[in-house]
Amino acid sequence: MAEQPIAVIGGGIGGLSAAIHLAAAGERVIIFEQNDKVGGKMGEWRAEGFRWDTGPSVITMPHVFDDLFAVAGKRTSDYLTLQLAEPLTRYFYRDGTVLDTTINLPRMLAQIERIEPRDVEGYLAYLAYAARLHRITGKVFIYDTPPTPASLFKVPLRDALRVDAMRSMDTAICSFVRSPHLRQLLGRFATYVGASPYRAPATLNVIAHVELNGGVYYPRGGIYAIARAMARLAAELGVEIRTGCAVERIMVENRRVRGVQAGGERIAAKAVVANVDVSTVYERLLPSEATSAAYVQRLLRAEPSCSGYVLLLGVQGQHKHLAHHNIFFTSDYRAEFADVFDRGMPPNDPTVYVAITSKSDPEDAPEGMENWFVLVNAPALSERYNWAKNAPRYRDRVLETLAKFSLTPQIRAEYQLTPLDIARLTGARRGALYGTSSNTPFAAFLRPHNRARNIAGLYFAGGTTHPGGGVPMVTLSGGVAARLLLEDLGKRL
Ligand SMILES: Cc1cc2nc3c(=O)[nH]c(=O)nc-3n(C[C@H](O)[C@H](O)[C@H](O)COP(=O)(O)OP(=O)(O)OC[C@H]3O[C@@H](n4cnc5c(N)ncnc54)[C@H](O)[C@@H]3O)c2cc1C
Incomplete structure (x- = not known):
């Protein structure tokens, strides 16, 4: 048999x-x-001559894929062409400041110096701190079988005391850098696991290491x-x-x-x-x-991680001042996370992420157009917010937010995914993007x-x-x- x-x-x-x-x-x-x-x-969605990725857009830790393909005796490059995003992300602030994150350290430091000269040393110290978190926690919390409280005993005492789990990500960030711009930017890495920088343990600053020291990658196609x-x-x-x-x-x-x-x-x-x-x-x-x-x-x-509200837009024209990955920050980040995690409501004044893969793969949009993937943090589904009823109004809110940055896209194609759709299409409980909180x-x-x-x-x-x-x-x-x-x-x- x-x-x-x-x-x-x-x-x-x-x-x-x-x-x-x-x-x-x-x-x-x-x-x-x-x-x-x-x-x-x-997932991906093709319609009206456009192609959009409907889920993840930021890929870090390419060595994880190398290890996966190696298990079968293959190389990642036999299957995928991963290219480094440069800039990693372009950040737009309400006061007109624009900052491009990059793994090119001189370029990154020159931009920080223009915003707050004292943060150059703070940023360097923060990067070293995040790298240390990765060294200490990687083995126990990321790359091995699940940790137990006893796993911490495998970590030398000096390192165990530096896991930094008892203060928030934001508190740790504030101890390194002064500029509100940089604090908001570094706090955003909490959202990579659907969390709030004001609640998540400082240990999660490790995410900044994988992106700011390791890079963001985009697979061609x-x-x-x-x-x-x-x-x-x-x-x-x-x-x-x-x-x-x-x-x-x-x-x-x-x-x-x-x-x-x-x-x-x-x-x-x-x-x-x-x-x-x-x-x-x-x-x-x-x-x-x-x-x-x-x-x-x-x-x-x-508690689930947060969910997301997604707009897939086919947009007329080439927006030369936008990069592949763009963030349009709210002016009150704390209020955004209070809306999502305390009130169970989508942010009243959201941070808006826009990914445009046609910047890297022009065939993702018809000639002279762009494919925008627009994502906003949203709470996990609950009775506190009715997406079936409120989605059209929230869609307008997102576009009004972009207009505050003088961005009024001429929309030629439009689709949306609410947390309800994410739950229905993927089976995610309460539409959570990243599992549990x-x-x-x-x-x-x-x-x-x-x-x-x-x-x-x-x-x-x-x-x-x-x-x-x-x-x-x-x-x-x-x-x-x-x-x-x-x-x-x-x-x-
Ligand atoms: C909008 C959005 C943006 C995101 N952005 C990023 C990002 O930028 N970077 C990043 O790293 N991650 C991002 N994520 C998170 C990332 O996509 C997920 O963490 C990851 O893809 C989840 O993988 P998974 O293995 O848990 O499986 P899932 O993707 O949850 O897949 C589970 C599969 O099981 C199937 N299934 C469920 N029940 C059954 C059943 N009874 N029988 C058969 N099949 C079943 C489902 O159809 C589904 O295909 C994002 C997610 C979303 C939705």
């Missing part, structure tokens, strides 16, 4: 990564994806090229990808996974990797007798483990498990899930 396959539920980046790792280790793998294409939150490349590598390794195939149930007997039920068919599997929100797996996919109501409630109570110092310890705690043969990959949300993180999570699974099979990766 043929050996049973491993079932991967969900073809998001975490699921694809897990499948690649497992297939490279010689396992037979089937991915079940409910949508008609893989990628999950990493669009961000979706990453999902396409991973699906291609998976297929080459023999992974079977069944799209349009939702898993309805994970079959469990005597606390051991036996397979999945999809499209009414029961498929035996020796293990299951779920790339679905962990709370959804417990609430909807596992038989109730295999779970505990208290644990399900605990998962459902966990990183707003507390304990978030890294509270995330569900990649190995289910009381069901043998069940593993998790994706933004709601370790090491958290964001494309590089979920790629790593697929590797961790695969490693634990293979260990349990008595194999090594």
Whole structure:
């Protein structure tokens, strides 16, 4: 009898990564994806001659992809052309200040000097601090299996005291730099995990290191090229990808996974990797007798990361003063996060992000036009804000905000994704972009483990498990899930 396959539920980046790792280790793998294409939150939309990425737009940590392709004996460059974004991002402030972040240090320091000369040394000290956070926390919180409080004992005491988890990101930033412009810019990195700089632990300043020291990358052909490349590598390794195939149930007997039920068919599997929100797996996919109501409630109570409101605009003309990545900052950042995380409302005066991939890939828009991906922080779905009713009004608010920067795009094509759409299209609980919240110092310890705690043969990959949300993180999570699974099979990766 043929050996049973491993079932991967969900073809998001975490699921694809897990499948690649497992297939490279010689396992037979089937991915079940409910949508008609893989990628999950990493999606793309083509219409009226435009192409837009609909999810991630900022890619950092390219070494994570190098490691993934290397697992299969391949090179990233065999599948993807990653180019460094220069500038990384162009920041526009309400007082007319414009600042281009760059990994070119002299260029970066010259701009900081013009804003606040004393911040040149502060910025250099901050970069060193963020690099140190990466060195100290990388092994424990990012690249390895999930941390436990005991993991901290592996860190030399001197370093453990420098993890800086007990003050907020913003407090730490303010201790390095004085300029409100730079403080706002550095605080923005909290949003890379859907958190608030005024609540997230200072440890998350590590994100500034990966971007400001490591760079932002763009794959030619669009961000979706990453999902396409991973699906291609998976297929080459023999992974079977069944799209349009939702898993309805994970079959469990005597606390051991036996397979999945999809499209009414029961498929035996020796293990299951779920790339679905962990709370959804417990609430909807596992038989109730295999779970505990208290644990399900605990998962459902966990605060989600923020969501987002997206406008996809086809815009007439070439806006030469815009870069590929642009941020139009609110004048009151604190109020923006209070709206999102305290009031559960989209920001009254939002920071607006605009990514224009046609700056790098002109074929993404018809000649003489641009494809704008416009993103605003939004709260996770709750009864406090009714997107179905209010989306048209909020869309106008976003465009009014851009007008404050003298930007009034002539719109030739327009689509939108509210948090409701993000939840519906990707299965994200409450439309959260990055899984559970990183707003507390304990978030890294509270995330569900990649190995289910009381069901043998069940593993998790994706933004709601370790090491958290964001494309590089979920790629790593697929590797961790695969490693634990293979260990349990008595194999090594
Ligand atoms: C608008 C937006 C902007 C973002 N910006 C960035 C960014 O700039 N940089 C960055 O790094 N990250 C960004 N992110 C976050 C990033 O996209 C996610 O963290 C990451 O892609 C999530 O991957 P995942 O592995 O958790 O799977 P997901 O993308 O959540 O995919 C899960 C998959 O499972 C499938 N599925 C669910 N239930 C079932 C079922 N029962 N049966 C079969 N299939 C099922 C879903 O259809 C989906 O394809 C952004 C996300 C969004 C939405």
